[in-house]
Amino acid sequence: MTDxxxxxxxxxxxxxxxxxxxxxxxxxxxxxxxxxxxYNPEDMSLRFATSLNSRKVKQITKNQEVHxxxxxxxxxxxxxxxxxxxxxxxxxxxxERDAIWNPHLAEYFKGKNDPNYVVVIxxxxxxxxxxxxxxxxxxxxxxQ
Numbered sequence: 001m002t003d004x005x006x007x008x009x010x011x012x013x014x015x016x017x018x019x020x021x022x023x024x025x026x027x028x029x030x031x032x033x034x035x036x037x038x039y040n041p042e043d044m045s046l047r048f049a050t051s052l053n054s055r056k057v058k059q060i061t062k063n064q065e066v067h068x069x070x071x072x073x074x075x076x077x078x079x080x081x082x083x084x085x086x087x088x089x090x091x092x093x094x095x096e097r098d099a100i101w102n103p104h105l106a107e108y109f110k111g112k113n114d115p116n117y118v119v120v121i122x123x124x125x126x127x128x129x130x131x132x133x134x135x136x137x138x139x140x141x142x143x144q
Contacts, residue, residue: 093119
């Protein structure tokens, strides 16, 4: 039987990169948007680019608790998917910015050194793995 970390990595390597990313607004309401994530299988962290002036950065500054749903994109073709609870931070570290830079980001930023370009890093605390026909998820929890 495949272990849960391997199954999680397989989802990220075989399915689209978009995730629904939820934060909490200043008035304590949930807010969800799509983000294009990059998964690091070594530490299970997730990263995506955003603007320093975005609402999500302001919301992360106030409350680092976040949630992502990843995997199920096409109605009627629901395969395995993940529910990810984690803690987010953002950074302007140049190595982080260089690592996830791609040509599509040039539509939003003036380049890798744009002061408005930041990387959000999510450290998962709990991941639920759902598979078709299975009603109880497999659960991965970060060891304390």
